[in-house]
Amino acid sequence: MNHHGWLDALASELRRHGIDPELSRHVVSEAASHLRESGEPPLAVFGSPAAYAAAVAESLGAGAAPAGRPGGVGHPLGGPVRGTARAGRPAPGPVRLDVRGIRKRYRRRPVLTGVDLTVRAGEIAAVVGANGSGKSTFLRICAGLTSPDAGQVRVYGSLGYCPQEGGTCDFLYPEEHFLLVGAGRGMSRRAARAAGRAQAAALDWDPAGRIQARHLSGGTRQKLNLVLAGLGEPDVLLLDEPYQGFDRGSYLDFWQQLWRWRAAGKAIVVVTHLLNQLDRVDTVLDLTPAREMAS
Amino acid sequence: MDQERRAQWLRGVLDLCVLALLRHRESYGYELAQSLDSAGIGPVQGGTLYPVLLRLQRTGLVTAQWREGAAGPARKYYRITPAGIETLRRTAVDWTAFADGVGAILREVQTR
Numbered sequence: 001m002n003h004h005g006w007l008d009a010l011a012s013e014l015r016r017h018g019i020d021p022e023l024s025r026h027v028v029s030e031a032a033s034h035l036r037e038s039g040e041p042p043l044a045v046f047g048s049p050a051a052y053a054a055a056v057a058e059s060l061g062a063g064a065a066p067a068g069r070p071g072g073v074g075h076p077l078g079g080p081v082r083g084t085a086r087a088g089r090p091a092p093g094p095v096r097l098d099v100r101g102i103r104k105r106y107r108r109r110p111v112l113t114g115v116d117l118t119v120r121a122g123e124i125a126a127v128v129g130a131n132g133s134g135k136s137t138f139l140r141i142c143a144g145l146t147s148p149d150a151g152q153v154r155v156y157g158s159l160g161y162c163p164q165e166g167g168t169c170d171f172l173y174p175e176e177h178f179l180l181v182g183a184g185r186g187m188s189r190r191a192a193r194a195a196g197r198a199q200a201a202a203l204d205w206d207p208a209g210r211i212q213a214r215h216l217s218g219g220t221r222q223k224l225n226l227v228l229a230g231l232g233e234p235d236v237l238l239l240d241e242p243y244q245g246f247d248r249g250s251y252l253d254f255w256q257q258l259w260r261w262r263a264a265g266k267a268i269v270v271v272t273h274l275l276n277q278l279d280r281v282d283t284v285l286d287l288t289p290a291r292e293m294a295s
Numbered sequence: 296m297d298q299e300r301r302a303q304w305l306r307g308v309l310d311l312c313v314l315a316l317l318r319h320r321e322s323y324g325y326e327l328a329q330s331l332d333s334a335g336i337g338p339v340q341g342g343t344l345y346p347v348l349l350r351l352q353r354t355g356l357v358t359a360q361w362r363e364g365a366a367g368p369a370r371k372y373y374r375i376t377p378a379g380i381e382t383l384r385r386t387a388v389d390w391t392a393f394a395d396g397v398g399a400i401l402r403e404v405q406t407r
Contacts, residue, residue: 026361029369034325038325047340052342059353060349
């Protein structure tokens with residue numbers, strides 16, 4: 001990759017992270033200037049454009065937290081550049097979702113055998129497990145769509161749910177979905193449309209235009225689903241693998257959206273089979289049955 | 296030296312080292328990288344250095360200004376602020392106390 005290619009890729013990755021365009025230009029110019037003077041290849045100096053943009057975004061985001069701390073107690077610069085899930089973030093808030101002793105069997109087959117989960121405001125819980133281990137069932141139980149055989153789910157606050165599939169209306173345009181779901185959550189048409197557009201933009205998607213949901217690509221339909229789950233700023237978000245059909249960029253946007261939601265104090269449960277993000281969540285709930293783990 | 300460990304150590308002190316290098320005169324990224332290297336704390340790649348500079352700038356400990364060099368290319372020059380000097384002064388004391396403690400413990404190991 002030559003410098004121009006790398007710099008262009010950096011510019012688009014910065015945009016993807018929602019970095020202010022002016023600042024983004026400075027970051028790219030400074031990188032270009034460094035590369036010119038050092039004569040070294042960009043990958044050796046800065047790593048991949050995606051990784052460098054993420055580090056830049058993180059350094060900008062991390063600056064916000066210490067500023068809120070009175071008097072800058074301790075080490076005011078704190079926080080590693082790439083840290084653990086908790087670095088540079090306020091302590092988690094009150095419990096938003098409390099799940100105790102959930103049991104569920106389908107016919108004779110036990111799917112969930114006494115599952116507990118507690119998620120606080122400002123936390124992400126990842127639900128992992130093999131196919132058929134009951135991840136979607138667990139989420140549907142949390143959402144109140146499926147009854148457990150035993151156990152209790154308590155939700156403190158409002159709830160947004162993004163199903164694995166379905167959840168959209170075939171013959172409605174994306175913006176009509178915003179109005180419909182927004183109305184259900186007490187939002188005015190204008191507020192619902194604005195919120196929907198803003199969240200869609202965060203996923204690099206322009207929802208304007210008259211394309212019925214049934215004609216959207218699978219990935220775009222999932223973006224619509226995700227936007228709908230977040231409409232009205234629910235306190236708890238239940239997301240069932242909402243990134244299927246996403247390309248790599250959209251997948252990154254999705255996780256960025258999750259970090260923003262978490263920073264905004266939402267309690268998030270996300271079903272995932274992709275393990276590379278697990279070091280950046282607060283809790284991992286593994287539903288793989290014990291007998292399979294032992295084998 | 297174990298590169299991963301070195302990177303971990305660096306993470307804790309890189310911002311302080313940058314502030315210290317800027318204490319007497321302004322500088323720019325590439326020059327700071329060279330200074331850090333020649334000071335012996337090892338090569339610091341741009342991918343590590345610039346995010347730290349951004350954070351220092353954002354927290355008001357340094358200011359930055361683009362300037363055309365007479366002969367060279369335009370560079371972003373960083374300058375320490377009074378708040379930066381104050382932070383540097385205070386944290387340098389903390390660091391010395393901490394590093395002395397570590398040093399004392401490790402010296403015991405070495406002399407055994």
